[in-house]
Every structure is written in structure tokens, then in C-alpha cells.
Amino acid sequence: MKPENEPEDFFDKPQNVKLILRVFYVLSALLVIMDFIFERHPHDPHPWEMVPGFYALYGFVACVTLVLIATQMRKLLMRDENYYDADKTDDGEFPREIKGDQHAH
């Protein structure tokens, strides 16, 4: 929460964040378009590498996969913050459901 009396700065304004994101989308698109215009010359190409936009696709899919798997891992691995300190009570031995009310701020 921002203190009331503080003036809004650059990142507080949603339109600025939107602007940054737009610039980011345009740059991303340009990077892929370049693949169709210029030829890449890797030294020892991976069989899949020469597909235009391979790196872009791979990066996106990799990160989405990473996050979705990690989120699922929480169901199995997440315990209370003081799990190891809570003195030798047996609770938490079983996978705990992630409670709906525990989301971000």
C-alpha cells in the first residue's frame, strides 16, 4: 500500500505500465520477424534450431511449463513456514491442501 500523501510516480500509473508492455510486445514481435528476413548461421546447429522463431517458442513454452509444474509441486511440497521449527508435532506429514484464502496481496 502506497502512503496516501505520496505523489504517484511513473510505475504507479497503469497507463505507463501499459505503454512499457506495448513496447515490449513490439520488440518481441520484431525479434521473431527478423528470423524470417535474415538467415542465422549457428556453428553446430541443433536439428530443431533452424525453425524460424524456435528460440521464442521454446522460451515461452519452457517458462509456462516451468511455472505450471512448479505450481502443482506446491500441492505436494508446501508446508507451513515454521514446518521444521514447529517442535516435532506430527502434523504436516501428509500433503496439505492449499487453502484458497492464502493468495497474494
Added chain:
Amino acid sequence: MPTNLPPFLIFYIAALLVLLVKGKLRTVLLIAAPILSFASLFLLDHGYTSQLEFFGYSLTPVRVDELSMLFGYLFHIAGFIAIVFSLHVKDTGQHVAGLSYAGSAIGAVFAGDLITLFVFWELLAITSVYLIWARGTERAIAAGLRYLIIQVGSGVLLLAGTVLHVQQTGSIEFNFIGMEGGLSSWLILLAFGIKSAFPFFHNWLTDAYPEATPTGTVFLSAMTTKVAVCMLARGFPGTEMLIYVGCAMAVFPIFFAVIENDLRRVLAYSMINQIGFMVVGVGIGTDLAVNGAVAHAFNDVIFKGLLMMTMGAVLHQTGKINGSELGGLYKSMPYTTILCIVGAASISAFPLFSGFVSKAMVMSALLHEGYNVVWLFMLFSAAGVFHHAGIKIPFFAFFAHDSGIRVSKPPINMLIAMSIAAALCIGIGCFPSVLYGLLPRGDVDYHPYDYTHIVTQLQLLFFSAGAFVWLNLNGLYPPELRSTNLDVEWIYRKAIPWLVGGAGTAFAFVDNGVRRGCLAMLFGIGDRLKKAFGEKGVMGGTWSTSVMAFWTAILLGVFLMLYYF
């Protein structure tokens, strides 16, 4: 006038002198020690070795070659930065620990034989543990103890491996070891593996480093694991198994890093990921790969140090380090924010930053040797690094939702230390030839700045960032939660204590039962005896004359019959 001082000596002397001086003089001493030592290292003759007789073995406490010099320079730079970062600390113990820890790391990389290595190996553990304990919390004390046990244990394995190795080869020299030695090789590899956080042996790192003091972690993150990488590069280059070990190290920690809340623990997981790249490079074993591994170790020490410093500064200023409690700090810590972004760009291997010029050497070597599948996994983890270390760290600490925390600027020495590290990140990124010139496997025929490399890397990074944006806008990004995530450490922090506790309870139960049973039996016998020999008992009471006469007659009758037959 080359004096050839042992390169660790000045650090050890300074560690002793720090005990004697205070105030400004101490500051001068702390800054002068690494600078003087660096100058002395620079003057060291190339190819110089010192010999020492010890119980019939000739020790080589100092061996100067390309590999040891590179790590020697590295630990001097890292030590200097960490010392500057901790100048404001009043705790004498931490300064002594920091200096002697850096000295031990330098001693270890210059060790020319396995016995000297063992000595510095254990000194690394003993000198550094105070940096964890100095935090003073109960968690830190316990984590430090676990750290010490595991580190010393790794030294014991090294010693056992050394003894076997000497029996087999008759030599204590430390050069290429390889896997031909059987058990001795395995023991030594395991010792190195524990210190370099191989999978299943990695939790000491994620357990202890985040519990250390804000400044202590900066020392810790620079030294121990990189000493181990240096030892792997010397003893086990070309051991193919290491490619797969390294690949696992690069991949699995990023999942933990995504869901971890303590931002220094995120960095600890990301450190294992980066060491994975180095281990893969060592495993490939070609000149390009080993050079890449070593170059990446060099860069990693500096950019990971920078990231640890920025998080240390956040912890020092706010007293908090959980992603769930931070956010919006760019308003009150603008310089730290920018420096953190430089570190993030370096670890993510953005062009013009240091990670770009070293990580790609390992990646190229993989493809050159035909490890296409491993390459795909490593590319996955390279994208994942950007995700958790490049975006998550700066985003949740300095941006995200505004936590309302407003703090003053960190101490000036912290800002200077972070700026030096950031300058090195950009300097090496822009002028990689300086670093390439120092690498152990000779001249590097590698040119990071060509069109293909730049564009492919930018695609990878932009679309990784795109995934972050997309997941966030769709509410799919896992929120930062106050939590503990189970890892291998669960076995020794929960299961074994539980089993030992359970076994204890079971034993106590059986023991109790047996004792009670025996006692009951003894008391029972006692009672019967008491009854029998008591006043009214059969044996104790007075018998009448007729009864006596009757029993005597019977006895005589029986006697007569026996006699008769």
C-alpha cells in the same frame, strides 16, 4: 623482486591483526589486505611450486598454474567486494571469519597435493560457519550446525579417498584423478560433489546460506562451491557422468526457485542451477567446455555476489527478505534496484552482460559434441533462470505491489561494493577477451557477439519474459506465499529425527515392559518365599509332634522299601 609469498598468507595474517585494531585503522587493514595480497599474487612466478616434507611425503602447498591463478584472482576480487560490503559491520568475529574464509578458499585452489587440499577443505568449513552463526537466530544456529556437519563430512570422504588414492598410486599429488581408481575416485568425487551441491547433497546450501548474516552470505556464495568446481575441473574433466549430473543440477532447482518465498533462498537454488552449467562443462571436458565452465564460475561469483548483495541490502534496510512482504522498494532504494537489475541481466545472459559470454561456451560445446537432448534441457533451464532470478528477484523485491515499506539508503560501503560488482558484470560482458585471456585451456576461439547468438538469446529472453507477463495477466502466476517447501533435507530434518524418536519410543516401551515383568517376577518370588518361610508359612511355622512322627514313619518306610529292592 618476486617474493613468492604463499597466496593465502596475507589474508590469514590480516585475520589475526583485525583482532588487535579498531575503528578507522581496522577499515584500512580490511581494505588493504586483499589489495596487498592481490599484488603479491600478481608477482608470483608462473609455474612456481613450493615443497615441504611431511611424514615422508613431499607436500606441495602452493602450485601456480593457469587454473589456480584464475581462481586466485577471482577469490581476491570476490573477497575484496565482500569485505567492502561488510565494512559497516561492528562484529569482529565476522571480519575474522570473512578474511580467514577467503584465505582458505585461496589456499585450497593453490593446493598441489591432496593432503594440503584436505587441510584447506576443512578450514573452509570451520572458518565460514561463524558467518552463519553470527546471525544469532535459533534457525541460524541450527542451520550452521547442519552446514558444519555436512562440510566436515565431505572432508572426511576426501581424506578417505586420499588414503586409498595414495595406496593405489603411491603419490599424493593432486592432478587429473578420473574414475579409473574405483573406490578412491568415487570418494574424492563425492567429497567434491557435496561441496559443489550435487543433487541430493545440495540442501546444505539452500539451508544455510539464506540463514547467514546479510554480509556473510556474500562471502559464502562466492567461495565454497566455486572451490569445488575448480577441483572438479582439475580432477575430473571429461567424466561423462558429470554431464548428466550437471544437467539435473541445472534443471531441478528452478522449480523450487519459482515457488520459494525467501528471496535469498531463491538465489541459493539459482546458484545450484548455475553450478550445473559449470559441472556440465567439466563433464564434456573439451577445451571449449572446460574454459566455458571456468569462465562461467568466474562470472557467476560476481553476478551472484551482486544479487546476494542487493538482497542483503534489502534485508539490512527492511529486516525482511520474503517476497510476500516486500515490493515497491524501487522508490526508496533506487540505486540498489538498478544494481539488482544489472545482476539479473548478467545471470540471465543478456548481451553486453557477463553471463552472455560464458554460459554460451558450455552450450556450444554441448552441441559440438552432439549432446542434443542435454542441450534442450540446458536451454530450458537457461530460460528458467531468467524467469526466477532475472525477473522474480527484482520484480518481487522492488516492484510488484507496493508494500508501503519506506527505508533510507543502504550504507555507502554497500553501494560501493555493489557498484564494483556491477561494473565488472558489464565490463566482462562488453570486453570478454580480458577474461578469455586468463582461461586455463589456452586461447579461446570463441566469439560470443555474432548475429545468430545475439538474436537467438534475445528471442529466448524476451519470450521468457513474455511468459511471465502472460501468466501474471491471466492470474496463473503462483503468488508468493509464506511457506516451507519440502526438499531432500526433509529426510534428515524430519524423517530421521522422527524415526530415531520413534525407535527411541519403541525401545523405551519394550524396555519398560521387560523391566516391569522382571520386577514383578522378582517380587512374586519374594512374596512366595515370605509366605513359605513366614510365621504361618509351611516352612517357617512350628509343626506338631504327631505330624513329625507320621512323616518320620513314612520316610523310614520308603527307606526300607528302597533297601529291600
